[in-house]
Amino acid sequence: MKRNTWQRESVRDSLAGIGGFISAQALHAALRAGGSPIGLATVYRTLADLAAIGEADSLQSPDGEALYRACSSGEHHHHLICRHCGRTVEIGAAEVESWAQRVAAENGFVDAAHVVDIFGWCAQCADEASGVEDASSARRAPGAADATGAV
């Protein structure tokens, strides 16, 4: 009952090509820029679906936007994300897992899930930013995302 449409393939491929986290809006824009006539609603639907079946990870950006990423392993893991270019490093952390479990149990909480993400500037973006900063006094736009829309 699940059909294979070029739209679904398109979203899947495009997401995989991005590498890092990206918003539905940004992915749609990227697809359109690439010549695809795919609809926005379809991108939203497909991303939600991919996330539901475990083919993509999703998280809320600090400013409340939902971001998606094609993740290699189906294993539970977390992410270290560049808030400028979206570049992402997958991190598995046994220590955090056991900590989360223990804390929840100690406080009588059940059915506990955790949100663990690290946002920063990757080495490359940090370099570029410092270069620009040197040149133009102290201008900085910490929250500004680049053209990819990634965070």
Place this chain on the structure above:
Amino acid sequence: MKRNTWQRESVRDSLAGIGGFISAQALHAALRAGGSPIGLATVYRTLADLAAIGEADSLQSPDGEALYRACSSGEHHHHLICRHCGRTVEIGAAEVESWAQRVAAENGFVDAAHVVDIFGWCAQCADEASGVEDASSARRAPGAADATGAV
């Protein structure tokens, strides 16, 4: 240059009275329900301000809503939140802090911040829910928030 208005006090007090995390919308509704004529925009502004000066903590609920809470300590800490009643336990975790720092550094990321939250059902809500569940077959609404609007 920062003025003390009854609106600001109202939001501060109300937030403290709630105890757990709550959305701006829900807090505004609560204030109105309590007879206050405070405006919605003011609640949004005040909460954002309290968060900015460190008198409140804020986080994104799993479904993208911004939640606020009056926190006791100004120290950096994390939260264990009941996704049904909003009841919250503050947790300080040296292990998580050092882990986050180390992971970021190891991958060349700078200016790193982390998001670490645990969502579950507190003992009380779990009890009530199981009672209801026993009575009415297997109905459950995992994402449903109660009248307080808390998550």
Place this chain on the structure above:
DNA sequence: AGGTTATTGATAATGATTGTCAAATAGAGC
């Protein structure tokens, strides 16, 4: 090929959050 039915997409609707700007007012100074 033809029929059934999930999927698509243009668009409207929703819902949270922010912007606008005239009116209200806290706080300083008299």
Place this chain on the structure above:
DNA sequence: GCTCTATTTGACAATCATTATCAATAACCT
């Protein structure tokens, strides 16, 4: 207490992401 002025407020409009509609399209099965 009274005035003055910059800050704050609040009704409302505007924005922005996301979801719902629903007729048209196109997979997939026979």
